[in-house]
Amino acid sequence: MGVFSAAGGAMLKSLLNIIFPDVCPFCEEHEQQGLLCKPCCAELDGLRITGPTCIVCGLPFASQAASDHTCGQCLKQDMPFIEARSAFEYSGNLREAIHRFKYGRRFILARPFGRMLSDFAASFSSKPDIAVPVPLHKKRLRTRGFNQSLLLARVISKRLSIGLDYLNLRRTRETAPQIELNTDERKKNVAGAFEVINPPAFKDRNVLLVDDVFTTGATVKECAKVLKKAGASVRVLTLARAIQK
């Protein structure tokens, strides 16, 4: 029975592929080849953050001639994470795709996003042993129905064969959406908004904190602070970084 249904499933899938070829989950327009379509792959390649960056927060430097160094912000303040990296610049098709993923319930995007992030995690100076998504407040979770960072962290934990903990880092209060706020307001908005429920869960762990977009870094910094207090070394991995030009 199991064999029959597996074979039947495969046959149905190939039949459906003839009638409806797999469509690229990014543009939802062209035929998918691998994870995405060819034009989307080319566009994403152009958005990859490859140049010199801050060795702490991952900020890309405008001058391609510079080498990696610590940026002014990170020189001024102690960062609660060891390093933060984003795979891509937050713009173009990717920005729209992230928007659809978060607000349009396009869960299908978790797989390509998570895979790209897993490949990118190789650029960290040491391998993390546990993936932790930036949590949503329970009220936000109820209205959105899912946590996009958890979907990404789940793919990453599977691909990298590392643990996943989405229960012990918690958002203690509801915060205004960061998107409407400036840098200072963002910092205040999330100050003290996270807690670790069971600190021993993170003691001496190499935590990979996962989020979709890094804008000012206020949210991941607050999360990293409480994780560090619990005894973790924290690395931050985000899909995209908003870059002011």
Ligand SMILES: [Zn+2]
């Ligand atoms: Zn495409």
Ligand SMILES: [Zn+2]
């Ligand atoms: Zn920096």
